[in-house]
Structure formats: structure tokens, C-alpha cells
Amino acid sequence: MSYAPRLSRFGDSGDSGDYWPGFVDALATLLLVIVFLLSIFLVGQFALGRALTGRDEQLAQLNTQLSTLTDELSLARGENQRLTTEMTALRATLSDVEAERDELSDQLVIVLGRLDDTQATLVESESLNAEQTDQLTALNLQAQALRDQIAELSALLDAAEAREAELDSEIINLGERLNAALASRVAELARYRSEFFGRLREILGNRTGISIVGDRFVFESDVIFPSGSAAISSEGRESLEPVAQAIIQLTREIPDDIDWVIQIEGHTDPRPIRSTYPSNWHLSAARAISVINYFEDLGVPPQRMVAAGYGPYQPIAQGDTEDAYARNRRIELKLTSR
Structure with a gap:
């Protein structure tokens, strides 16, 4: 049996089989792209490092x-x-x-x-x-x-x-x-308050039931608590946890000689409650204290927090509609001096 004819036919085909130069060119091009991307990454890291260094120097000053x-x-x-x-x-x-x-x-x-x-x-x-x-x-x-x-x-x-x-x-x-x-x-203190609220805006984004009214950060109670209860729900814990982390970061940034606190206020709507709490006064205060207890569990210094219960007597929405009731049932956070 002879193999010569088969080799001859393979060599006579139209495709020469020389793929290696094209493969090398593709690898070279890919390598250049990777080097270019790495260069951009290193330049970005350098610029970011310079910016952070400048910020640290300003903070030290x-x-x-x-x-x-x-x-x-x-x-x-x-x-x-x-x-x-x-x-x-x-x-x-x-x-x-x-x-x-x-x-x-x-x-x-x-x-x-x-x-x-x-x-x-x-x-x-x-x-x-x-x-x-x-x-x-x-x-x-x-x-x-x-x-x-x-x-x-x-x-x-x-x-x-x-x-x-x-x-x-x-x-x-x-x-x-x-x-x-x-x-x-x-x-x-006002500058730190502005930075604190700006940080909370970035963290919380456009979540439903969370807003800023004046110098206060407002959480609708329905986002944090079940109806008529002062026990924080799992969704409420999820919403409050980044706030606690922001307060902890704020504690590290504000100098110790500035006497400040986070005032946590509980508010309710004017309708009589049907729960274990005898009045809306008790419910609003209990909700504010629950938030403080949760923040303390997450590491917020207790001496930087104060609780207040206002019941239904500080409404932000007028009227007897369900929407007005929902807006008035809220937890407010305010950064203030003691």
C-alpha cells in the first residue's frame, strides 16, 4: 500500500495550511489592548491616590x-x-x-x-x-x-x-x-450635617417612604414597623442599617469637642391605637427607643443619641386621608447640638 498519492493530494489542495502568522498577529493585538487597559487603570489609580491624599491633607488641616x-x-x-x-x-x-x-x-x-x-x-x-x-x-x-x-x-x-x-x-x-x-x-456642625445627609441620600437612593424635610431625615413608620407595633421589621432593619453605619462614620469625623447628638423622634397619626400601648404618646416614644436600641446594637455610641416621642402632635401633612396619616406616621433623624 502506497501513501504517496494521499500526501500529494493533500499538498495540492487550495489551502496552504499556514495559519501561524495570523494567529501571532491576533495575539499581539490582544496584548497591546491589554497593555493599554492596564496603563489606563494605573493612571486612574494614580489620580485617585493623589485625590485621596489631598483630601486627607485638607482634613488634617x-x-x-x-x-x-x-x-x-x-x-x-x-x-x-x-x-x-x-x-x-x-x-x-x-x-x-x-x-x-x-x-x-x-x-x-x-x-x-x-x-x-x-x-x-x-x-x-x-x-x-x-x-x-x-x-x-x-x-x-x-x-x-x-x-x-x-x-x-x-x-x-x-x-x-x-x-x-x-x-x-x-x-x-x-x-x-x-x-x-x-x-x-x-x-x-451645619457642614457635617450637610455631609451626613448627602451621604444618606447616596446610600438610600430613591427608596419609597424615605425623604428629607428641612434639616431632618424622615422615615415613614410603615417602612420600619408593623402597624401598632414598636418592633422593627426585617425590612426596617435593612433600611436602618446603612444609616447606622453613616452615623458611626460621622462619629469618627466630627471632633470630640463638638457636642452633638442624633435626635431620633417618633411620630404617629391622630387615630386612637388598638394595641398593647395605652396611647400614641407611648407608641411614638417606644418606636424612637427601638431605633436607638437597634443603632446601639450596630455600634452607634449611645451618648450620641437621644429619643423623643411626639405622638400625633407634630404633623407634617394635614387632612384625614390615608396618605396624610401615612406621612405623619414617621421616624425623624436630626443632627443637632446638645
Whole structure:
């Protein structure tokens, strides 16, 4: 049996079978694409790293400024306390000096009266003996001493009044500095509040039953609790968990010297309830406390939370419709100072 004819027929076909150059070109092209994508990825990572580094530097600078402002505020408060104490002591001294001056003035009037009487008597008698002369001299010396004491007390009184005016001016300046520092802290807290709500908007997206009303984050109670109950549902836990994580992150970012809390408020509709709770007051407070307990279980510091129950007495929707009732049954979160 001969194999030559078969090899000859295979070699004579129209397809030469040389696929390797095309395969190499495809691999080279794919490799170039991969290298290009890796280059873009590395450039993006570098840019992101630079941006994060800049943000960390800004945050560190802000913390330094807050620390400096806190020190200045503490010094201003101490100076204000010292000046207030000094002012109180000065006013007491001023009162004593005024009383002493008034007493000396009365004594001077008496001495001057006696002096006038003595001089009148001497004029009538038209003769002076040694005893009367000594008496007149003593009265003149006493009157002059009283005048000197009154002049000295008047000078002390003027100096005290000038010092009081100076202290008043310093206290006014310190008050303005304190107000400016407090205004700065309020503005700082407002900035953190804005960032906190912005973060919650990104986390929660457009979920039904969640909205922002003014400076408050509002959850409709139907999203969190079953009807007439303060036990958080599984869906409610799912909605509240990212909020708790945002609060924990906020706790790390706000400086410790800013005294802030998350106020958690419970609200109900005005219809009488038919449950184990005796009134809407109890139900609203119990729901706020349930949210706090759940947040605490997730790691939110308890000293940064406060519960309040308003019952049906702070509605945000008017009317007797089911939609109005649903909007008024809610849990509100507010970042505020304590």
C-alpha cells in the first residue's frame, strides 16, 4: 500500500495550511489592548491616590484649625471668668469706697459746723485765749485732714470707675469673640450635617417612604414597623442599617469637642391605637427607643443619641386621608447640638 498519492493530494489542495502568522498577529493585538487597559487603570489609580491624599491633607488641616480654635475658645472663656470675678470684686470695693466717702463727707459737715460755731463765738467774744486758739487750730487741722481723705477717696473712686469701664469693654470684646467662636462651631456642625445627609441620600437612593424635610431625615413608620407595633421589621432593619453605619462614620469625623447628638423622634397619626400601648404618646416614644436600641446594637455610641416621642402632635401633612396619616406616621433623624 502506497501513501504517496494521499500526501500529494493533500499538498495540492487550495489551502496552504499556514495559519501561524495570523494567529501571532491576533495575539499581539490582544496584548497591546491589554497593555493599554492596564496603563489606563494605573493612571486612574494614580489620580485617585493623589485625590485621596489631598483630601486627607485638607482634613488634617481642618482638624488643626479646629484644635487651635478650641484652645482660643477655652482661653477666652477663662479670661472672661477672670474678668467677671475681678469686676465683681471691684464693684464691691467701689461700693465700700463710696460708703466711706459719704461717711467722711458727713463728718466733714459736722466738723465744719463746729468750726463755724467756734469762729462765731470767738468773734462775739473778740478775745482769744490759748485754749480757744488751740481748739480752733485743731478743728482746722481736722477739717483739712477730712478734706484730704475725701480727695483721696474721690481719686480712688474715679480710678475704680475707669477700671470698671475698661473691664466692661474687655468683657464686651470677649463676648464678641465667644459669639464668633460659637458661630464657627455651629457652622462646622451645619457642614457635617450637610455631609451626613448627602451621604444618606447616596446610600438610600430613591427608596419609597424615605425623604428629607428641612434639616431632618424622615422615615415613614410603615417602612420600619408593623402597624401598632414598636418592633422593627426585617425590612426596617435593612433600611436602618446603612444609616447606622453613616452615623458611626460621622462619629469618627466630627471632633470630640463638638457636642452633638442624633435626635431620633417618633411620630404617629391622630387615630386612637388598638394595641398593647395605652396611647400614641407611648407608641411614638417606644418606636424612637427601638431605633436607638437597634443603632446601639450596630455600634452607634449611645451618648450620641437621644429619643423623643411626639405622638400625633407634630404633623407634617394635614387632612384625614390615608396618605396624610401615612406621612405623619414617621421616624425623624436630626443632627443637632446638645
